[in-house]
Amino acid sequence: MADTVEEPQLHNGTASSESQTDQHPTSESLSGDDPKLTDEIPEMKPELTDAKVEEVQSEANDLKPEELQPVVIDAKPEEVQTVVIDAKPELTHVNLSPEENQIRSTEGDQGTSQPVMKKEDEGNRTFTMRELLSELKSDEGDGTPRSTVSPYSRESASQAAENNPAMDLINRIQVNDEEGRSRQRVLAFAARKYASSIERNPDDHDALYNWALILQESADNVSADSVSPSKDDLLEEACKKYDEATRLCPTLYDAYYNWAIAISDRAKMRGRTKEAEELWEQATNNYEKAVQLNWNSSQALNNWGLALQELSQIVPAREKEKVVRTAISKFRAAIRLQFDFHRAIYNLGTVLYGLAEDTLRTGGSGNGKDIPPGELYSQSAIYIAAAHSLKPSYSVYSSALRLVRSMLPLPHLKVGYLTAPPVGNSLAPHSDWKRTEFELNHERLLQVLKPEAREMGRNLSGKAETMSTNVEKKTVKVNITEIVSVTTCADLTLPPGAGLCIDTVHGPVYLVADSWESLDGWLDAIRLVYTIYARGKSDVLAGIITA
Numbered sequence: 001m002a003d004t005v006e007e008p009q010l011h012n013g014t015a016s017s018e019s020q021t022d023q024h025p026t027s028e029s030l031s032g033d034d035p036k037l038t039d040e041i042p043e044m045k046p047e048l049t050d051a052k053v054e055e056v057q058s059e060a061n062d063l064k065p066e067e068l069q070p071v072v073i074d075a076k077p078e079e080v081q082t083v084v085i086d087a088k089p090e091l092t093h094v095n096l097s098p099e100e101n102q103i104r105s106t107e108g109d110q111g112t113s114q115p116v117m118k119k120e121d122e123g124n125r126t127f128t129m130r131e132l133l134s135e136l137k138s139d140e141g142d143g144t145p146r147s148t149v150s151p152y153s154r155e156s157a158s159q160a161a162e163n164n165p166a167m168d169l170i171n172r173i174q175v176n177d178e179e180g181r182s183r184q185r186v187l188a189f190a191a192r193k194y195a196s197s198i199e200r201n202p203d204d205h206d207a208l209y210n211w212a213l214i215l216q217e218s219a220d221n222v223s224a225d226s227v228s229p230s231k232d233d234l235l236e237e238a239c240k241k242y243d244e245a246t247r248l249c250p251t252l253y254d255a256y257y258n259w260a261i262a263i264s265d266r267a268k269m270r271g272r273t274k275e276a277e278e279l280w281e282q283a284t285n286n287y288e289k290a291v292q293l294n295w296n297s298s299q300a301l302n303n304w305g306l307a308l309q310e311l312s313q314i315v316p317a318r319e320k321e322k323v324v325r326t327a328i329s330k331f332r333a334a335i336r337l338q339f340d341f342h343r344a345i346y347n348l349g350t351v352l353y354g355l356a357e358d359t360l361r362t363g364g365s366g367n368g369k370d371i372p373p374g375e376l377y378s379q380s381a382i383y384i385a386a387a388h389s390l391k392p393s394y395s396v397y398s399s400a401l402r403l404v405r406s407m408l409p410l411p412h413l414k415v416g417y418l419t420a421p422p423v424g425n426s427l428a429p430h431s432d433w434k435r436t437e438f439e440l441n442h443e444r445l446l447q448v449l450k451p452e453a454r455e456m457g458r459n460l461s462g463k464a465e466t467m468s469t470n471v472e473k474k475t476v477k478v479n480i481t482e483i484v485s486v487t488t489c490a491d492l493t494l495p496p497g498a499g500l501c502i503d504t505v506h507g508p509v510y511l512v513a514d515s516w517e518s519l520d521g522w523l524d525a526i527r528l529v530y531t532i533y534a535r536g537k538s539d540v541l542a543g544i545i546t547a
Contacts, residue, residue: 164195166215166237169229175221184221187214205248209255212241216262232269235262253293257300260286264307272314280311298334302344305330309351320358327351332520339531342390346397349383352376353404371517374407379521381407382414386528389541401544411546414440414525419495419512420447423474426510430495433512438476440525442532442541445502447476478502478509480533486526488519502526 170188175181194211197204215238222231242259246252260283267279287304291297308327312320331348334341356376371379381404388397409415419435421428437448482504489501489510497512498519513519532541 166211166241167191167195169234169237170215170218172229173218173222173234174226180221184218187218187221190214191218203248205245205252205255208241208245208248209252212238212245212255212262213258215241216258219262219265232266235266238262239266251293253290253297256286256290256293257297257303260284260290260300260303260307264303264310267310277311277314280307280314283307284311296337298337298341298344301330301334301337302341302347305334305344305347305351309347309354321355324351324355324358328355332524335524336527339527340390340535342387342394342397345383345390345528346387346400349380349387349400349404352383353380356380377404377407378409378414380404382521382525382528385413385541385544386532389532389537389544390535392537392540405544408545409439412439412441413529413541413545414521416518416522417514418447418500418522419497419514420476421510423476426508427493433495435514438511440522440529441545442529442538443480445476445478445480445526449473449475476509476511478504480530480538482506483526483530486523486530488523 167188170184170191173184173188175184191211191214194207194214197207198211201207215234219231219234219238222229222234224231239259239262242255242262245255246259249255263279263283263286267276267283270276270279284304284307287300287307290300291304294300305327308323308330312323312327315323328348328351331344331351334344335348338344353376356373359370359376360373384397384400384404385408388394388401391397416438417435418438419433420438421433425432437450439446439448484503484505485501486503487501489499491499494510495512497514498516500511500513500519500522502509502511511522513522529541532538
């Protein structure tokens with residue numbers, strides 16, 4: 001019958017890191033800002049381990065790659081992305097805002113068991129974070145300097161540090177707590193290595209990239225009110241290093257990704273200004289380049305959506321809807337790459353909530369194609385409920401759910417219309433396909449057939465009387481536990497509209513949505529319910545819609 005058209009499967013096999021921020025239903029990004037009503041919408045950034053230098057050194061072999069992210073280039077981006085800064089959400093009025101936790105990615109090979117700084121020039125050897133820490137300890141202790149640890153002399157590193165403006169910024173950083181100072185010493189030590197490396201080979205894009213990471217991580221160690229150096233000074237210098245690294249190596253995905261995060265952090269410091277608008281546009285351009293280089297990065301797509309969401313708050317009103325709809329497409333693409341990416345799921349809910357608010361306030365664009373505000377609110381609630389089901393312990397999602405739960409078509413998750421063939425006859429003529437109501441809950445997708453009424457004659461008063469027929473009709477029913485896959489499909493054997501194929505253990509079920517936009521909602525809802533079931537969280541979803 002109809003051939004299923006598989007959507008491009010962008011596989012990002014890693015579970016996304018956890019972090020959040022909130023306001024409206026806010027969105028989650030991959031950065032450490034406070035979320036608004038968000039899925040886990042924060043942008044994700046890498047974190048240095050908080051262990052003291054001595055502890056890090058002794059446990060270096062056991063540390064996960066994520067814990068050494070700031071100075072790593074051979075750790076997989078996914079591994080770095082799992083470390084996220086949790087931002088506490090703030091529920092503002094009825095606004096759900098995105099969570100912002102940026103994950104800085106680092107290049108790497110899957111087989112790397114220990115983060116390493118990579119030097120590609122022939123005269124240099126690869127050295128690990130543990131070796132850097134060992135040398136740092138030998139510098140501070142009474143042991144003999146371990147000259148075998150680094151290919152560069154201390155004199156060379158020291159000279160590079162003294163003459164480099166970026167090193168001057170790092171050396172002027174003041175951290176109040178002991179753990180922060182230990183972390184910053186490691187960062188400064190690694191920065192001197194990269195300064196020396198670049199002095200020897202100005203075209204070493206790996207060293208430039210790692211140095212940019214050091215500057216970006218150092219910016220996180222600086223308090224917001226610091227003046228010399230300021231957080232913005234360090235981020236600006238990091239952006240320059242990323243720019244140089246990508247000029248030398250235009251295919252450096254991680255550099256574009258982390259560069260976009262640094263630009264986003266700078267934009268946030270500038271509020272709703274023209275300068276902020278320009279920075280957000282730069283950030284979206286870099287996320288676009290990152291996705292072009294690594295099309296299966298759900299984190300980059302999520303962050304791209306967040307940047308667009310922020311940009312939509314600044315651009316002129318006539319441009320806002322276009323930017324918002326582009327953001328929706330990025331969040332949706334992220335989810336379809338990674339069905340359990342709760343941050344992107346939540347962020348999509350928050351951006352739909354915001355669109356509903358705007359549509360209700362302005363009356364829409366007036367082109368006749370606008371989705372009614374009530375439907376947008378309901379869609380928003382579906383994604384937020386799904387995010388909560390996947391991550392029930394996440395307070396951001398719980399707060400947002402309390403706000404939007406009443407917008408669901410309880411006791412169902414989704415109710416709407418689909419065109420279906422007679423049960424068991426998907427090859428039936430188009431005239432036999434009927435547009436009927438369907439209900440989706442945590443257990444099944446069920447067709448709802450209204451009883452047919454027929455005239456039975458006239459009663460004693462002479463008025464026509466009708467009665468419902470009691471003939472039981474078979475209905476389309478798809479149990480969630482029996483689903484194999486859910487895809488769009490296109491075939492001339494299907495009636496006009498947007499085709500949907502639900503493959504089950506009993507065979508495929510074909511349905512047709514009224515429009516491709518309507519199909520997106522059904523496709524996501526069914527996939528999310530199945531993902532929740534596959535993750536063993538169906539009871540959470542059941543509690544939301546049946547309580």
